[in-house]
Amino acid sequence: MNVAWKFEIWGSGNFTESVALSLNTSYRYFVETYLTKKNGDDYSHAYILQVCRGSGPILCGVSPENPGHSTEFLPAGSSRVIVALKNTGGSAASAGVVYRL
Numbered sequence: 001m002n003v004a005w006k007f008e009i010w011g012s013g014n015f016t017e018s019v020a021l022s023l024n025t026s027y028r029y030f031v032e033t034y035l036t037k038k039n040g041d042d043y044s045h046a047y048i049l050q051v052c053r054g055s056g057p058i059l060c061g062v063s064p065e066n067p068g069h070s071t072e073f074l075p076a077g078s079s080r081v082i083v084a085l086k087n088t089g090g091s092a093a094s095a096g097v098v099y100r101l
Helices: none
Strands: 002-012 015-022 029-039 044-053 059-061 071-074 078-087 091-100
Touching: 002 015, 002 029, 002 078, 029 044, 029 078, 044 071, 044 091, 078 091
Parallel strands: none
Antiparallel strands: 002 091, 015 078, 029 071, 029 091, 044 059, 044 078
16 A cells, blocks of 8 residues: 555634545545544544545545545545544544555
């Protein structure tokens, strides 16, 4: 496995932040994202928001296999993955890696 992307997301208060990462449709990928910091008793969640496929018309949607999960094998032909961090109150940070298989 080779690292294709590393990313971090952080903030405080009530927010949902996301990062879109471009992928080469010739490869398959494994994505993982996880919380690295949480201050406060409120809700925080690092997750895969959306997976896009195709190089012509781009088709995007939440993965039907693992909606809202933090790890996923992406199907062949994936062109973009969007990872997100949702937080309500306090502060939170997440990080993750996209591996090319």
